[in-house]
Amino acid sequence: MNELIKITKPEIFNFQMCLKFLDRGYAECLYVVSNSSVKRLIRLTSGLALIEVYDDESNIIVKTSDKKLSSLDRKEIIAYVFDWFDLNRDIQAFYQLLLAHQQTKYFPERYHGLRLMGIVDLFEALCWCVIGQQINLTFAHKIKTRLVHKYGESEIVHGKTYYCFPKPEVLANLDRKELVAMQFSKQKINYVINIAQAFCQGQIDKTELLRLNKTEQMKKLTAIKGIGPWTANYVSMKCLRDMTCIAYGDTGLSSSLYKNFQTDKKPSHDVIDKVFEPYAGWESYLNFYLWRSLSPK
DNA sequence: ATCCAGGTTCGGG
DNA sequence: CCCGAACATGGA
Numbered sequence: 431m432n433e434l435i436k437i438t439k440p441e442i443f444n445f446q447m448c449l450k451f452l453d454r455g456y457a458e459c460l461y462v463v464s465n466s467s468v469k470r471l472i473r474l475t476s477g478l479a480l481i482e483v484y485d486d487e488s489n490i491i492v493k494t495s496d497k498k499l500s501s502l503d504r505k506e507i508i509a510y511v512f513d514w515f516d517l518n519r520d521i522q523a524f525y526q527l528l529l530a531h532q533q534t535k536y537f538p539e540r541y542h543g544l545r546l547m548g549i550v551d552l553f554e555a556l557c558w559c560v561i562g563q564q565i566n567l568t569f570a571h572k573i574k575t576r577l578v579h580k581y582g583e584s585e586i587v588h589g590k591t592y593y594c595f596p597k598p599e600v601l602a603n604l605d606r607k608e609l610v611a612m613q614f615s616k617q618k619i620n621y622v623i624n625i626a627q628a629f630c631q632g633q634i635d636k637t638e639l640l641r642l643n644k645t646e647q648m649k650k651l652t653a654i655k656g657i658g659p660w661t662a663n664y665v666s667m668k669c670l671r672d673m674t675c676i677a678y679g680d681t682g683l684s685s686s687l688y689k690n691f692q693t694d695k696k697p698s699h700d701v702i703d704k705v706f707e708p709y710a711g712w713e714s715y716l717n718f719y720l721w722r723s724l725s726p727k
Numbered sequence: 728a729t730c731c732a733g734g735t736t737c738g739g740g
Numbered sequence: 741c742c743c744g745a746a747c748a749t750g751g752a
Binding site: 655660681682 | 731732735736
Binding site: 614617 | 746747749750751752
């Protein structure tokens with residue numbers, strides 16, 4: 431018997447817009463998007479659970495696979511969806527800022543209700559950054575899929591297999607040869623294993639990081655080999671949900687600034703700061719929307 | 728063929 | 741502090 435969880439939609443929220451972002455053209459192995467819902471396997475304290483998220487007029491609806499949910503399960507599922515879709519945020523002020531500036535005033539209409547879609551799991555977020563470093567995203571998805579299919583937990587529902595991102599414990603003790611075979615570079619292998627070990631040793635933990643201020647978070651993250659300023663900002667934006675992140679040096683951000691703000695093709699740190707200045711407090715959202723504006727429709 | 732891709736680290740000036 | 745090189749391979 432399926433159980434439905436209903437979440438009232440916040441203001442300025444469009445489920446289809448979020449779905450379109452999730453399904454923007456890359457072969458993603460950690461969730462499955464159809465034209466009206468997204469399914470994904472998540473970890474709860476009690477074990478794995480497949481959730482399907484869709485909507486009606488006024489609610490976001492979460493359907494779970496046919497196991498009986500405890501109240502803790504339900505609480506964790508709701509927390510996950512809130513985090514993933516960034517539901518707990520009033521973005522009206524951001525939209526007003528977008529409208530107030532010539533270069534961004536087309537965003538509220540074109541992307542109305544798009545939320546900053548997150549990566550809830552910190553380890554997954556960090557590994558994804560390392561995987562995506564300096565290679566094209568199509569290839570990045572390809573090697574991520576190999577990793578997830580081989581080391582991630584999975585569950586078969588109605589004949590379809592769904593996957594979770596591998597746990598740090600599994601990746602921390604990997605034979606490097608296996609990753610070479612998946613076309614990871616030696617450098618990426620070192621970084622991934624190193625990050626996995628940092629998790630195993632309790633050196634990083636999402637809950638702990640959330641207690642720190644941003645400067646301390648960045649320091650803690652970049653202390654780990656493989657995590658540079660770009661990754662620290664990306665993760666801070668997509669996982670720790672800091673609203674003031676700018677992905678300096680990001681090639682996508684550069685080309686979006688070139689396109690939307692007529693900056694140089696590779697704007698300097700200072701120029702980027704100037705562009706973002708009027709949107710203070712919403713840098714992460716602006717950065718996200720700027721990325722979004724690069725995808726065709 | 729050539730250039731670049733959701734960068735990071737390391738060594739050297 | 742800033743700069744170039746190495747990493748490593750697919751896609752356009």
